[in-house]
Amino acid sequence: MSRSAPSPSDFVADRASQPLIAVADPCVHCGFCLPTCASYRVLGTEMDSPRGRIHALKAIAAGELELDATVASHFDTCLGCFACVTACPSGVRYDQLIEATRPQLNAPELRSPWQRQLRRLLLALLPYPQRLRALLAPLRAYAGTPLQELARRTGLTRLFGAELEAMERLLPALTAETFAADPEGVVPAQGPRRARVGLVLGCVQRLFDPAVNAATLQVLTANGVEVVLPKGQGCCGAVTHHQGELDQTRRLARDLVQAFTAATADHPLDAIVVAASGCGHTLKQYPELLQGEQNFGIPVKDVQEFLAELGLSEAFRARLHPLPLPDGQAASSARPLRLAYHDACHMIHGQGLRDQPRQLLRAIPHVELLEAVEAGVCCGSAGIYNLVQPAEAAELGRIKAADLSGTGADLAVSANIGCSLQIREHLASTPRPIPVAHPMELLARAAATPGTAEGRAPA
Ligand code: SF4
Ligand code: SF4
Known part of the structure; x- marks a missing residue:
């Protein structure tokens, strides 16, 4: 049976869309979701809000509204950040609605x-x-x-x-x-082995910020975790999933599952781990995406989620020392290193992970965590959103950068590659540009000997 996306008219007529519309039924139009909605924040129009899109979906299903290019453009402005799902007191699963709608938006007549x-x-x-x-x-x-x-x-x-x-x-x-070859093989645990995981490298992360995977490997192995890196592992499909390209996503997902299955046939893993929350969100959806096909068969965890559950080892904790301040002096109780942690949408709203990264960062001596005013609002990255909707994304990037910089932090912290690139770009234009680092990089630096490459101050 073909799983290709139905046309917009199919969407209206298709009986299969009826259960989807039932997902929208609990919406009581209260508008509590509007202040958290990133697209509403920058566009200010009801059609670009979750409430407006839910209303439009119901009208399409009822045959009262045609999904034409204009209506589709209001779905394209949605970042898929799921802040509205977290905010909704009625439990409306807008995430399910937009994910089911996205394949329809790829119909050729709906975009230029x-x-x-x-x-x-x-x-x-x-x-x-x-x-x-x-x-x-x-x-x-x-x-x-x-x-x-x-x-x-x-x-x-x-x-x-x-x-x-x-x-x-x-x-x-x-x-x-x-441009180096991807790391592959088995990296043994330091000290007694506490767990064995497979590490997903991510497609954009391994090229645009390879230091994150290197730091993740250091932190995992230093905490007694053996790490398996399958040869030739590809993309998890997060980028295509976010665009509603389900056939391509399933092909990528099958290939990745196959790569990990082949590499670990004789040595079972405890978990699949990833250090990019956009990837983690899609990896956790493989059971629905692959619908009964072969899957990992083990839990998928964000690396922060995994380490918070496992607990940092005593040996690793003993190695942690204060990180340098911007002036090169070591942080102290009198002057801690101030961090502004950015909650990636696919981490906080998509996976419900908020405390785990903060818990790990607090293990570093003399760190103070500062909270951004609008921590739950999207930075505008959202997969390829900042490339296909550049004006809205840039406005959100400016708001996020000003918010993070305005905390007075020395450093912004982000655990998702898309957010890190977006925030770095916009922080550079603020009056107080600050660097951006991944929590794994900070833990790796704090555990390294001061003065070594890993122990240098964040650039
Ligand atoms: S989606 Fe939820 S929060 Fe938003 S208007 Fe509907 S009921 Fe209210
Ligand atoms: S997913 Fe994000 S951008 Fe889309 S409607 Fe919900 S809050 Fe708004």
Whole structure:
């Protein structure tokens, strides 16, 4: 049976959409979700709010509204951040509604030819690390160099349109690690083995911030966890899943399950672990996505969730020392290192994980956690949202950067690669630009000997 997306008219007529509409029924139009909604925050229109979209879905199902390009554009402005699900007192599962709607939005007549081509290009590149590496290779002489600075300052990057400019602005400095072969094999635990996990590298994370996976490996193994890295592991499908491309997502998911199954046939794992919360959210949805096909058969955990449950080992805790302050002095009780932890939507709303990263960060001596005013509002990254809806995403990025910088923190902390790239870009334009690091990087630095590469102050 084909699982390809039905057309918009099928969506209206299809009886199968009726249970979906039943999901919307508990909505009492109270509007409690509106202040948390990122798209409503920047667009201010009812049609770009969860309540408005739920109303539109009901009208489509009732045959009173056609899902045409204009209506579809109001679904495209949704970031899929699920803040509305957390906020809703009636328990409306808007996440289920938007995930079921997204495949319908990919019907050719609902987007402009440019938007279709752009999405096709991004989804043909981002989930395939080897293709992306090939594309990035010539950009190594540009990204993070004075040439890039000059191109931005002279407005050259604006000539190619808002979407390509947004891509350029997210491009980080590319290091040798970006182009190195993916780590593979078995990395043994230090000391007595407490657990054995498979580590999902993520497609964008392994290229755009390879230090995160390296730090995750250090922290896991230093805590007595053996880590298996299957040869040739691909993308988990988070990027395509977020765009409603279900067939492509299922192909990527099957390949990833196969890679881990083959690598661990003789040595079962305790968990599949990942250090990017967007990936973790999709990996946890494999049972629904693969519908009875072979799956991992073991729990999927965000690395913070896994380590908080396992508990940091006594040996690891003993190694943790204060991190350096921006002036190079070690943090102390008189002057702690102030961290503003950014809650990624796919972590806090998608996986219900809020305390675990904070708990781990508090294990580092002389750390003070500061809370952003709008911690639960999306930063505008949201998969490829910041590339296909650049204006709305940029506004959200500016709000998030100002919020994090405004806490007075020395450092922002993010456990999702998409958020980290987005926040880094926008923090750079604030009056108080601060660096962004992953919790695993901070733990690895705190456990390293001061003065070593791992123990250096955050750049
Ligand atoms: S989705 Fe929930 S919070 Fe939003 S209007 Fe409906 S009932 Fe109220
Ligand atoms: S998922 Fe996020 S952007 Fe979409 S309606 Fe809900 S709160 Fe708004």
